[in-house]
Amino acid sequence: MAARTVIELDTVRKAYGNGTVAVEGLSFSVREHEVLALVGPSGCGKSTTLRMVNRLVEPTSGRILLDGEDVTTTDPVALRRRIGYVIQNVGLFPHRTVEANIATVPALLGWDRKRTRARVTELLDLVGLPAATYAKRYPHELSGGERQRIGVARALATDPPVLLMDEPFGAVDPEFRRRLQTEFMRIQRETGTTVILVTHDIDEAARLGDRIAVLSRGGVLEQVASPLAVLAHPASGRVRDFIGDGSASRMLALARLQTADLESADRIVQPAPAPVRLGARLTDAFEAVAALPGSAMGRVPVVGESGDVVGSLTADGILGALRRAADAAVSDAPVPDAPVVDAVADAEPTAAADAADDTSGHQPAL
Numbered sequence: 001m002a003a004r005t006v007i008e009l010d011t012v013r014k015a016y017g018n019g020t021v022a023v024e025g026l027s028f029s030v031r032e033h034e035v036l037a038l039v040g041p042s043g044c045g046k047s048t049t050l051r052m053v054n055r056l057v058e059p060t061s062g063r064i065l066l067d068g069e070d071v072t073t074t075d076p077v078a079l080r081r082r083i084g085y086v087i088q089n090v091g092l093f094p095h096r097t098v099e100a101n102i103a104t105v106p107a108l109l110g111w112d113r114k115r116t117r118a119r120v121t122e123l124l125d126l127v128g129l130p131a132a133t134y135a136k137r138y139p140h141e142l143s144g145g146e147r148q149r150i151g152v153a154r155a156l157a158t159d160p161p162v163l164l165m166d167e168p169f170g171a172v173d174p175e176f177r178r179r180l181q182t183e184f185m186r187i188q189r190e191t192g193t194t195v196i197l198v199t200h201d202i203d204e205a206a207r208l209g210d211r212i213a214v215l216s217r218g219g220v221l222e223q224v225a226s227p228l229a230v231l232a233h234p235a236s237g238r239v240r241d242f243i244g245d246g247s248a249s250r251m252l253a254l255a256r257l258q259t260a261d262l263e264s265a266d267r268i269v270q271p272a273p274a275p276v277r278l279g280a281r282l283t284d285a286f287e288a289v290a291a292l293p294g295s296a297m298g299r300v301p302v303v304g305e306s307g308d309v310v311g312s313l314t315a316d317g318i319l320g321a322l323r324r325a326a327d328a329a330v331s332d333a334p335v336p337d338a339p340v341v342d343a344v345a346d347a348e349p350t351a352a353a354d355a356a357d358d359t360s361g362h363q364p365a366l
């Protein structure tokens with residue numbers, strides 16, 4: 001059975017009062033329990049899109065449905081209780097303690113003190129900031145990364161069915177960022193929350209997203225597809241530019257070893273090298289093959305669930321697996337009409353000029 005659609009944008013347009021068209025003709029849907037990673041260069045309308053979903057910004061035209069209900073006719077307060085929101089640059093209330101910040105929505109819902117305190121303690125543990133040290137502090141007494149973690153804890157406070165996250169891990173150092181990502185994936189799997197995650201980082205999008213939506217300037221949708229499909233078959237030059245180099249190694253991290261990629265176990269040289277598991281990431285399979293001693297003749301044993309050897313794998317097998325994964329990955333949204341995209345591209349400054357004013361500083365302009 002196809003998953004239920006939780007969020008649906010239908011030809012949404014947003015023109016701000018100053019004439020900026022932040023989003024144009026944007027249509028996509030987010031399925032229940034899915035993480036949709038929304039990516040694109042600075043200023044392409046990602047935050048505007050999130051803010052329209054929870055009615056902090058009203059669309060100029062088009063419709064946004066949450067569980068089939070038009071958000072513009074839903075009471076904004078009721079709406080925000082159903083939607084957790086991690087605000088870009090955090091947006092903690094400066095005059096409230098960490099504890100009070102995290103308890104914002106529980107307070108709205110009238111939770112009692114005991115339940116609220118227990119939840120705050122649990123969430124602070126989760127983001128690695130123990131309550132004993134941090135609960136009574138004010139936002140100005142935290143580092144940027146700590147503030148960001150409090151922002152994530154606040155959004156998770158009442159286990160909302162829908163979570164909008166705007167660059168939630170941006171100011172956190174790489175090691176802790178990875179830990180938070182792993183923790184986020186665990187919580188999301190457990191709770192089944194439906195998530196739109198905005199990020200500039202294609203690796204974060206590929207790691208956390210079930211699907212990736214790529215926007216270009218003016219809030220135009222270039223592609224919505226699984227991470228593998230975006231990497232293997234970028235729908236336009238803009239998507240390719242956004243991804244940059246390294247698609248093959250990113251795909252190795254996403255694709256998994258299957259029976260079809262194996263050869264017979266007969267040719268494994270004894271003593272057999274350490275095996276890889278069926279279903280392992282191709283990165284791990286590749287590392288196992290690369291680490292073989294010369295005597296192993298470039299062949300690792302592959303074991304199944306029970307630990308029995310089910311075949312052998314060579315470097316050719318890994319390349320075949322990568323091609324198979326790329327062939328199997330297909331885009332699930334049509335690419336916008338080429339002539340329209342070209343017209344926009346012609347009207348834009350050069351890529352070099354764009355890159356220079358891209359405040360993210362590390363992504364090429366779309």
Ligand SMILES: Nc1ncnc2c1ncn2[C@@H]1O[C@H](COP(=O)(O)OP(=O)(O)OP(=O)(O)O)[C@@H](O)[C@H]1O
Nearest residue numbers: 016017018020022041042043044045046047048049
């Ligand atoms: N309140 C506003 N009034 C006028 N223009 C705005 C407003 N908010 C955003 N914009 C403009 O709309 C466009 C999209 O902004 P938005 O914040 O959605 O981009 P973004 O993709 O989130 O960028 P970033 O990656 O830098 O956070 C930009 O050109 C921005 O200057």
Ligand SMILES: [Mg+2]
Nearest residue numbers: 046047048088
């Ligand atoms: Mg933004």
